[in-house]
Amino acid sequence: MSAAAALAFAAASAIAGEFSLQGVPQARMEYEGTGFRQTPNGWELKVKPWTPAAGFRWRASVTPKLAWQAQYWVNRSAYFMEDGNTQAGPLRQTGQTRQSLEALWVDLRRPLGGSSVEAVAGVHGVHQSFRRKSIVFNTLPEAETALDTQTGAGLHLGFHARRGPREGRPGYWEGEVLLGHLVWTRNNNPTEGGSIHRGGYTYAVRLEAGRVFGRARLGLGYTRQLYEILVPGGRALPTGAAASLPINKTDFFGPYLSLGWTY
Amino acid sequence: MVVLGLILLTGPWGVASSLETGRPTLSVTFLPTAVLRYRGEGKILPQGYVNRTENQRAPLYRLEWRQNPGPGGSWGISLWHTGVFGGGLFKPERVPDAAPGSTYQTNLLNVGFTNLFVTFHRPLEGWPLEAEISLSVAREIFKRKSFVVQGVPAPMGFDDVNEISAEGIGFGLSGRHGGRLYLRWRAAANYYVQIFDAKTDASAGQIFQSEGGVGWRVGRFTLEAGGLYQFWFILSQGNRRLEVPGTAGAVISYNRQQTTLGGAHLKINARY
Numbered sequence: 028m029s030a031a032a033a034l035a036f037a038a039a040s041a042i043a044g045e046f047s048l049q050g051v052p053q054a055r056m057e058y059e060g061t062g063f064r065q066t067p068n069g070w071e072l073k074v075k076p077w078t079p080a081a082g083f084r085w086r087a088s089v090t091p092k093l094a095w096q097a098q099y100w101v102n103r104s105a106y107f108m109e110d111g112n113t114q115a116g117p118l119r120q121t122g123q124t125r126q127s128l129e130a131l132w133v134d135l136r137r138p139l140g141g142s143s144v145e146a147v148a149g150v151h152g153v154h155q156s157f158r159r160k161s162i163v164f165n166t167l168p169e170a171e172t173a174l175d176t177q178t179g180a181g182l183h184l185g186f187h188a189r190r191g192p193r194e195g196r197p198g199y200w201e202g203e204v205l206l207g208h209l210v211w212t213r214n215n216n217p218t219e220g221g222s223i224h225r226g227g228y229t230y231a232v233r234l235e236a237g238r239v240f241g242r243a244r245l246g247l248g249y250t251r252q253l254y255e256i257l258v259p260g261g262r263a264l265p266t267g268a269a270a271s272l273p274i275n276k277t278d279f280f281g282p283y284l285s286l287g288w289t290y
Numbered sequence: 291m292v293v294l295g296l297i298l299l300t301g302p303w304g305v306a307s308s309l310e311t312g313r314p315t316l317s318v319t320f321l322p323t324a325v326l327r328y329r330g331e332g333k334i335l336p337q338g339y340v341n342r343t344e345n346q347r348a349p350l351y352r353l354e355w356r357q358n359p360g361p362g363g364s365w366g367i368s369l370w371h372t373g374v375f376g377g378g379l380f381k382p383e384r385v386p387d388a389a390p391g392s393t394y395q396t397n398l399l400n401v402g403f404t405n406l407f408v409t410f411h412r413p414l415e416g417w418p419l420e421a422e423i424s425l426s427v428a429r430e431i432f433k434r435k436s437f438v439v440q441g442v443p444a445p446m447g448f449d450d451v452n453e454i455s456a457e458g459i460g461f462g463l464s465g466r467h468g469g470r471l472y473l474r475w476r477a478a479a480n481y482y483v484q485i486f487d488a489k490t491d492a493s494a495g496q497i498f499q500s501e502g503g504v505g506w507r508v509g510r511f512t513l514e515a516g517g518l519y520q521f522w523f524i525l526s527q528g529n530r531r532l533e534v535p536g537t538a539g540a541v542i543s544y545n546r547q548q549t550t551l552g553g554a555h556l557k558i559n560a561r562y
Binding site: 061063112137138139183204207221222226255257273274278 | 481
């Protein structure tokens with residue numbers, strides 16, 4: 028079945044479609060991990076990386092009234108300061124964390140009856156990792172480093188609207204809103220003891236406008252994505268510092284540049 | 291599933307949709323043996339806490355009204371409810387203490403909800419499917435009683451009710467395939483914020499619903515049987531305790547909560 032689907036997609040892609048490379052010069056990411064921990068101290072970790080990100084979007088027509096689209100995003104990870112929840116007294120965790128995020132959204136799109144607005148249904152996957160070092164917990168330096176990874180797969184529904192260039196007007200705009208639910212999640216360091224550790228939810232919003240130059244397009248857009256991944260986290264390092272948490276929320280957003288062409 | 295979907299969409303049986311009915315409909319969906327599973331995680335200084343709950347029997351009732359469907363779309367309203375008044379049961383809840391294996395608190399808990407969805411349905415071009423966009427108000431209700439905190443029973447009559455509410459927007463997709471005998475399915479994802487709870491994180495949660503069933507049409511009525519599943523994750527301020535003399539207080543709210551509900555359903559539609 029997957030081979031047939033791949034063949035169908037390949038055939039469709041050869042007929043008509045468009046491909047865009049997208050770059051975010053300074054994508055903003057905000058991560059917040061909360062929930063159960065093996066040790067009772069502390070409660071949440073936050074890191075806010077601000078690094079470039081990039082992706083592509085590939086859309087092709089299957090029939091005149093049916094299209095599919097794949098959208099992929101990845102950030103360039105780098106170490107940023109992570110701060111744990113401060114509590115009464117000196118309880119606190121700080122450190123350096125490198126968060127990487129990859130997300131792939133693949134879906135089918137069909138217009139509503141009598142409208143150019145498309146209904147969207149598809150699947151998506153997300154993978155993120157956290158490399159933690161230079162951890163200090165309650166003024167105690169932690170000798171160990173930690174690698175925490177989380178993966179999720181889900182379904183999404185949404186709507187997409189666009190207006191292409193018309194006679195004498197080379198501009199275009201398009202936008203989409205997708206809401207997703209993660210049906211499967213896993214992490215590399217499962218821990219017993221928490222209570223919320225399955226499922227999750229996502230969204231992806233994208234707005235883009237630009238100008239068409241023949242088969243090429245140059246656009247400016249904005250994307251905002253949320254990945255809330257629930258896993259059996261909560262692992263603690265020897266000092267009591269958190270190496271992972273079960274409720275993981277990552278916001279990814281920023282303006283992007285899009286360079287595309289139709290074929 | 292993909293093959294089944296393609297068969298349903300492209301086959302000759304993929305022609306019946308609600309557009310055929312030509313009248314407004316009123317329907318009642320009942321899940322008499324639905325099971326609700328609730329999990330909470332929160333914080334009380336200086337330590338975080340989680341709960342342990344048993345699955346609850348939680349009969350679910352859904353009342354729906356749907357405008358006369360048309361090619362340009364139609365409106366509908368649905369009200370979902372489960373709780374003690376509908377036959378929901380109290381089940382034990384336990385809050386572990388910081389020391390491994392110890393218990394801070396036990397009590398009985400019933401989780402219910404009353405959720406209202408206002409939905410616009412519009413058919414897809416050439417397929418017997420409908421896309422949905424909805425606005426909703428969701429309200430989750432927690433009833434607790436029979437508290438024992440740090441080994442100290444609460445006074446007689448000591449109980450608590452607290453609620454979380456959120457407002458959301460949702461997208462859905464549904465299909466109905468067949469004629470007198472039909473197959474119906476639906477999936478919807480709703481994203482929530484909490485307009486009246488400014489101290490709670492802006493990302494307030496999600497309700498995801500999926501359902502499917504087989505029905506039979508007789509005159510103006512249809513009778514359908516199938517299954518329904520709902521996933522609900524929501525944030526709240528949490529971190530509240532009630533005073534129980536001689537203790538550090540009874541835990542009555544959490545910051546992160548997950549509630550799932552599922553079961554077999556019966557649905558009756560009436561066109562009028």
